[in-house]
Amino acid sequence: MSTEIVIQNLDKTYGKKQALKNVNLTIGSGMFGLLGPNGAGKTTLMKILSTLLPKTGGEVRICGTDIGHSREIRKMTGYLPQDFSMYGNMSSYEAMDYLGVLSGLPKSVRKERIPDLLEKVNLQNNKRTKVKAMSGGMRRRLGIAQAILHDPKVLIVDEPTAGLDPEERVRFRNLLCEIAEDRIVILSTHIVGDIEATCENIGILNEGRLIYRGSVEGLLGEAYGKIYTARVSKKELPRIKEEYIVTGMMVSAAHADVRLVSEKLPFQGAALCEANVEDAYMYLMQKERRVR
Numbered sequence: 001m002s003t004e005i006v007i008q009n010l011d012k013t014y015g016k017k018q019a020l021k022n023v024n025l026t027i028g029s030g031m032f033g034l035l036g037p038n039g040a041g042k043t044t045l046m047k048i049l050s051t052l053l054p055k056t057g058g059e060v061r062i063c064g065t066d067i068g069h070s071r072e073i074r075k076m077t078g079y080l081p082q083d084f085s086m087y088g089n090m091s092s093y094e095a096m097d098y099l100g101v102l103s104g105l106p107k108s109v110r111k112e113r114i115p116d117l118l119e120k121v122n123l124q125n126n127k128r129t130k131v132k133a134m135s136g137g138m139r140r141r142l143g144i145a146q147a148i149l150h151d152p153k154v155l156i157v158d159e160p161t162a163g164l165d166p167e168e169r170v171r172f173r174n175l176l177c178e179i180a181e182d183r184i185v186i187l188s189t190h191i192v193g194d195i196e197a198t199c200e201n202i203g204i205l206n207e208g209r210l211i212y213r214g215s216v217e218g219l220l221g222e223a224y225g226k227i228y229t230a231r232v233s234k235k236e237l238p239r240i241k242e243e244y245i246v247t248g249m250m251v252s253a254a255h256a257d258v259r260l261v262s263e264k265l266p267f268q269g270a271a272l273c274e275a276n277v278e279d280a281y282m283y284l285m286q287k288e289r290r291v292r
């Protein structure tokens with residue numbers, strides 16, 4: 001059985017609102033990043049993959065099984081939602097054990113897996129810590145442990161690093177990468193840096209349409225020759241911000257160093273530079289807005 005998600009012509013409407021429009025995507029094992037602005041449809045797509053929402057049209061198969069077989073699909077998938085909160089008055093071990101019971105895992109399996117998983121997410125010394133006494137980062141790591149308690153082939157994580165401090169963010173990202181060694185991990189985020197650091201392949205959604213699917217390398221290629229840096233006077237800055245998408249800016253007392261998106265040389269003195277993922281994302285978004 002292949003570890004693969006195949007999405008064909010997927011549509012989702014909420015009343016009159018079309019949240020996903022003819023999405024076609026194949027996701028293989030490893031880390032897959034899902035990017036897009038607010039309201040692009042990321043959560044909708046993830047909830048459909050986790051069988052928490054029905055689709056309106058199209059087909060989805062996870063490891064060969066149609067998404068309509070929700071019982072089998074739930075065995076194969078783990079989901080960490082955006083607003084994950086777990087039984088605050090329980091200790092981390094008790095909460096995991098309780099969720100294990102709800103998933104129908106026998107006691108012997110729970111006894112073996114829970115300590116292993118708490119160790120994997122570096123909470124082995126917090127077995128007795130109440131969930132409500134944990135930091136945001138610890139709670140997110142516990143969320144991952146519960147999402148993989150039944151050993152799913154697919155882990156779906158919705159904006160997991162928002163609000164985490166840099167150290168916790170890096171720790172969390174590394175944990176996801178480890179988990180992705182033998183699974184599909186889908187990571188949805190607004191934070192381009194998280195994708196850049198961890199994902200080989202990505203999809204970008206905008207207003208329900210998939211506007212990019214492929215490798216991070218390929219995305220950088222899209223913006224090749226379109227990103228410039230320039231040192232400009234502070235007086236010129238408002239005009240430049242008005243005319244171009246500025247992806248970076250450092251302002252000092254005397255001048256400003258800007259990074260901007262432009263199809264051709266924007267003005268004398270600007271120099272081409274290598275695109276990073278954020279530049280390429282901004283370029284693609286700008287292109288999309290112009291086309292539509």
Ligand SMILES: Nc1ncnc2c1ncn2[C@@H]1O[C@H](COP(=O)(O)OP(=O)(O)OP(=O)(O)O)[C@@H](O)[C@H]1O
Nearest residue numbers: 014017018019036037038039040041042043044045
């Ligand atoms: N239950 C619902 N009823 C009606 N419209 C909805 C519902 N859920 C989502 N939508 C709409 O569908 C679109 C996609 O929403 P979704 O939450 O999937 O986007 P998102 O990319 O996850 O956004 P964010 O990054 O802000 O979480 C939005 O326009 C949203 O307002």
